[in-house]
Amino acid sequence: MSEARELPQRIVVAGDGPLGVLAAIALRKALPRTEVIVIAIPPDPAAFAERIGTALPFTNRLHDRLGIEEAALVRQAGASHRLVMRYFGGGGPGQAGAAGYGASIDPAMKTAFAREWGGGPRNAETGAPPRSLGEVLAAAGRFAPPSGEAEAPLAELDYALRWNVPAYRDLLIQIAQRLGVQHERAVITGVVPDGAGGIAALAMDSGAQIAADLYVDCSGSGAVLLDQLPEHRWLDGRGTFHARGLAIAALAGPMLALEDRATWTPLGWRWELAGRDGLQALLAVPGGASDEAIAAALGSEPAAIVPFAPGRLDAAWLGNVVGLGSSVAELEPLGGIAQDLAHRQLALLLELLPGRTVDPAERAEFNRRSALMADRAADWIAAHYAAPAPTARFPSLNLSPDLSRTLDQFIRRGRVPFAEETPMLVQEFGTLLQAIGVPQGEGPMAAAGEGSGEAAARAFEERARAALNAAPPYAEWMQRAVA
């Protein structure tokens, strides 16, 4: 007969940045009788999984589930909506394209084939051209969040949010405090091993020890807890990524926009993250790039260049210590992917939440899936560098077998194979590849004229018109929202 596992009595989260506080909120909500303590760790500028204020649509769902309202993010944390990422130059000078979000960004409806036939909605050709309601609305500068009604004109829209990191953290702290999460300001001076590959207690500079059933490492790239464990093993990703640092420009003037832009430069993708309190330019730079080259590519003198080493931990959960975000995977944050990965890992921890003692099979399952998540997120970044212009500039980067297969299938057949634990729907991945100028092949269904392109295009036009009518100018909507 099955017994309910004992509830953890205390969980310690190392790191009080946005990710640590969010994890604490999630754990406390899931386990209201469990003491949750967040330990302050000096902010790590390389913790891209929380220092860059944007994520992907998955985070919106996570926020909803944790009671973090989008309206509050808009009012209190400077949040704004990104419907598409617009890319420039990936296919060479003059090439541009936009990539959006959601399952409905395949207007030719070619995916209906796989959906109905039992391959599931997973293996699918992605139809060209990459038209989506998000792209139409972004171009028109009109938007309002979908009401939640199934048949409404904006129902199929999906989007990512951007926010002001300190304000977001403050908002999370308010929520955490309301939930009774505790904050510990003493400094960790060492860990007391538990003899089973994990931690028995943390030694603090106050002289006290803090013992817990579970430790969550949200301390950033230093991985202050995981780094202390004997099984800790780093998988170097430097063969896959040329980037060794993130150049960050000083904040430019505020910009309310429904799209962000990424432009190919001789050093990498320069990403301009629009924000209500300022436009942030970011550029992942290769090692050895000169200051002049960086300034030229970034468009201004960098305010900071944060070094980082791409890669991930072999296992994100060791003993009773589970790591999230930059403590277990370092990757270029382009488009919000680093934060998205951290939030998926957090959701996975909630799914596989342990009892007072950690079960090895459950830990292995977490590590299996967390590693897949990290590898697929890395593939998504690596795909950006597999566009024609980047490939010419950095010809010798390794591609994972999964990404090689995806690129090959896309280029020859216009098809994106499904991958487990991927951050992207096949449609989203397909439009990304289109947008960065990877040439798209034609699948047999397209060649056979299956899917009645004209009718689908007409239907799409109608939906686009209805969406434009339903959505006010974004600035107008924003004014009302913050009033």
Add this chain to the structure above:
Amino acid sequence: MSERPAPTRVVVLGGGTAGWMSAAGLAKLLGPLVTVTLVESEDIGIVGVGEATLPHIRGFVERLGIDEAEFMRATHATYKLGIDFRDFGRIGDSYVHPFGTFGEEAAGVPFHHYWLELQRRGMAEDLGHYSLAVSAALASKFRPPTADGSLTSTYGYAYQFDATLFGPFLREHATKNRGVERIEGKVVEVRQDPESGDVTTLVLESGREIAGDLFVDCSGFRSLLLGSTLGERWEDWSPWLPCDRAAALPCAHISEDFAPVTSAIAMPAGWRWRIPLQHRMGNGYVFSSQFISEDEACAVISDAVDGELLAEPRVLRFRAGRRSKSWNRNVIAVGLSSGFLEPLESTSLYLSQMAITYLIELFPVGGQIDARDRDEFNRLVDMEYDRVRDFLILHFHATERDDSEFWNHVRTMQVPDTLAEKMTLWRETGRIEKYSDGLFYDASWIAVYLGQGVWPQRHDPRTRLPAPEQIARALARLREAMIEEVAAMPGHREFLTANVQRLAAAP
């Protein structure tokens, strides 16, 4: 759109279910890209596997543009909500593996953890009572599900039909509406290109030669092109799945009603199926010849069926396993020529449909095969087969039965690591290893584990948070809602006759 190349000449060998599914599917979906010729011989019988299906078949029929009622009438089809397993975990035990879910998750914790908690306290009803598909199946009721996210959208359905009628029905459709050419004749020679080894021509007894660019091998167990001609290696799974024979025989219905559910009843040397069609009951004993002789098995099944016998038992021989590669050179095997898994979970037609789907996605437009597409096809097909294999092995391995040599063998055998890991995770934590590709997700695994007495030792700690009475009230409400829904559903036969005529004329 690029210029369209000359149509690829596709030759389908074999006019069984897989053959006509392949021909109809390729001709419909690839239209101008292909010419499809199907070679079959009236002298060669078909196995006609797959009387029971999975919900995926609906998409296939729909996509071909075939009307559901017409299809059901033609194949004497009934609706199916799942499979009723009896005597697997222990003699006397039974459970339904539904096309549907059990309850709803709450606070991020899957339903079955709450159920386990109540069960421990003796406060839960049978797990199946919290599944609308199971509840309807047990009450012999049927209505198509809704798509509105409510309770009535928590299940799916498939069909139980006469597989020997499905092939001819598709033949009619494919030759009349899709321009598939049917050629009658027995293949006596397969010609290959001396350099590439590709199959170039099938030579018939009459001397007629059928040339093609791509050959779809639907020749059944003989696997004439992939197995015999190209010598593709066979991966033997019989150590895990020792059943290698089936004695099939139809009988008459003993009641007016037919259950919207297939039965699988464990037997001393295997298991038997019971599939209610419109005009008859399909029966068969799937057994292992290591543990019982064919004659004995035939006698056992003849005794076991409850209606008037309509024929003598017919014995089929097979072996569990699959070809290492289902696509080799220019030959793609679909159906039994590619692999065989006993029909315990009604996967036969699904596996054909799946291969056809991937073949269309990866079709060599213009006839030039790229090795990368072939590899991709084989990767996907292998993944599908392997996942089904593990799930089937679970049905035999998860047992307390020690009443026969057969059950002693499967109970104590070593299972594949991929299955052993899944079972460990379940036993220790009540959790299901997650994947999104392939067949059989959480609800299926939970149904079989709990239905066959594989209990986790522990379940989610969060089930301690609500008071047990609170969980009990929520489950009781759910159960009441289900009873109400089931009460409002028409009977299975009633639904088949109402509105659109789905019943065939009496024979």
